[in-house]
Amino acid sequence: MAAFRFSYSIRARLPGVPEAPAGMGAKFLRTLDALSCVDPIFDDWYFIDCRAMSSIPLVKARPRIAALIKNNVSRDDWGKAEPENGYHAAAIARNSVDPRNMGISIHAGGQCQGEMMLDAGRSA
Numbered sequence: 001m002a003a004f005r006f007s008y009s010i011r012a013r014l015p016g017v018p019e020a021p022a023g024m025g026a027k028f029l030r031t032l033d034a035l036s037c038v039d040p041i042f043d044d045w046y047f048i049d050c051r052a053m054s055s056i057p058l059v060k061a062r063p064r065i066a067a068l069i070k071n072n073v074s075r076d077d078w079g080k081a082e083p084e085n086g087y088h089a090a091a092i093a094r095n096s097v098d099p100r101n102m103g104i105s106i107h108a109g110g111q112c113q114g115e116m117m118l119d120a121g122r123s124a
Contacts, residue, residue: 007121014106014114021073021087024109025065028089031104032058041093041102048090048105058091074110086110 035042047061051071061068074085090105101121108114 007119009120010118012116014108014116016110016112016114017108018084018111019109020066021070021109022066024087024089024106025069028069028091028106029058029062029065031106032091035104044094045091046094048092050088050090055092069109074107083109084111086112086114 032042032045036045045058046055047058047065047068048055049068049072056068069087069089072088073081073083074087076082086107087109088105088107090103092104093102103119104117105119106114106116108116
């Protein structure tokens with residue numbers, strides 16, 4: 001008999017407020033730090049560098065978060081940076097064991113409305 005897996009997401013709309021990568025990075029780090037205080041499941045964060053298709057332990061990403069966020073700027077179909085459309089930031093908690101894995105992603109910092117999503121139980 002196959003085991004059932006449950007997953008859920010919490011989504012929030014974010015207002016369109018242009019912001020520099022450094023400011024967005026600082027807010028992203030504060031969010032991860034605040035979650036880490038809630039429960040041990042929100043620990044051992046890894047920053048997901050979507051553009052480089054890699055992950056970096058948060059302890060190594062923290063001092064260069066502005067550059068990582070800047071690198072993950074929205075891009076058009078030809079790869080041209082479009083900061084007016086915002087930046088992407090994502091992280092996963094690696095110490096989480098299925099089905100309690102946790103992830104957070106944010107698309108914000110542009111003129112258009114953004115979004116934040118907290119995922120639980122989704123396969124990586």
